[in-house]
Amino acid sequence: MTWLITGGAGYIGGHVVQQLVDAGEPVVVLDDLSSGSPDRLPAGVPLVPGSTLDRAVLDRAITEHGVTGILHIAAKKQVGESVAEPLRYYHENVEGLRIVLEAAVAGGVKRVLLSSSAAVYGMPDVDLVTESTPCAPINPYGETKLVDEWLLNGAARAYGLSTVALRYFNVAGAASPQLADDGVTNLVPMVFERLTAGQAPRIFGDDYPTPDGTCIRDFIHVADIASAHVAAVKRLNAAGEGKQVNLTLNIGRGEGVSVREMLDVISRVTGHTFDAEVTPRRPGDPARVVAAADLIHKELDWTARHDVESMVASAWEGWLSRHPEARAGS
Secondary structure, eight states: EEEEEEEETSHHHHHHHHHHHHHOOOEEEEESSOOGGGGOTTTOOOOOOOOOTTTHHHHHHHHHTTEEEEEEEOOOOOHHHHHHHHHHHIIIIIHHHHHHHHHHHTTTEEEEEEEOOOOOOOSSSSBBBTTOOOOSSSSHHHHHHHHHHHHHHHHHHHTEEEEEEEEEEEEEEEESSSSSOOOOSSSSHHHHHHTTOOOOEEEOOOSSSTTTSSSSEEEEEEHHHHHHHHHHHHHHOOOOOOOOOEEEEEEEEOEEHHHHHHHHHHHHHHHOOOOOOEEEOOOTOOOOOOOOOOOHHHHHOOOOOHHHHHHHHHHHHHHHHHHHGGSOOO
């Protein structure tokens, strides 16, 4: 069984590919390299340069590599950017998955694993978000991920696919410095970038209805995200004829951490002291989103292993490998 990993040369994709290889799963990666790098891939993993919008490239990859499962990670993922460019996000995220599913059906691929997002929930008025919490996304990024889940479920019903959709919460950390996030779109690297430049980290809004006024999120180590994908792949591999699997699962720790609390952790880990700069809210940011992770434990026997300190420490190690000048006191 060979798995095609779209977006496998990116930050999350690179971790997933590494753990799948370590687990003995044959994989091939398709990536347009717009944000990914071939350097993230383990030796011997085939890379197919190309876009999920290119049906011919997908067809060739499925045929030439004997693909039996597709793990779809490739997507645009910046909330603010999605508000400014909704048409681009619907094209990349929704049309991209539609073409992937079209190629899967044509190529006889019966297993599809989708990287989804907690953004599908919007602003749920609950302490813990379960998979049955109503979905009401508040930004185009979240909308595209919800539509992706609808597409996946529709294809599963029509074509007998076994599917898993994994709803990520807030990803941080690195399994190794070479796999660290080299983008600056998530909170932790955004803070690192400001510290490196000698600037105060930003807090986007401190007037939310939370104990300290800042957003609360469920931060999850990228290595835990990857291990959840491995567990889902094994579950789908085990699905035989007449044993169709169709699951939608949260990936989180079930623990909320506010932005101010995360900044405190970053200060302790990095040795940098600072007073954060409060700026206006970003469009599309909900106040609190924290996962209930009971269902994924039940269905995949999976539990997150890493805490917030280890996320920040591993991310900082990766950042320093590329920005040694960021070290406190340097």
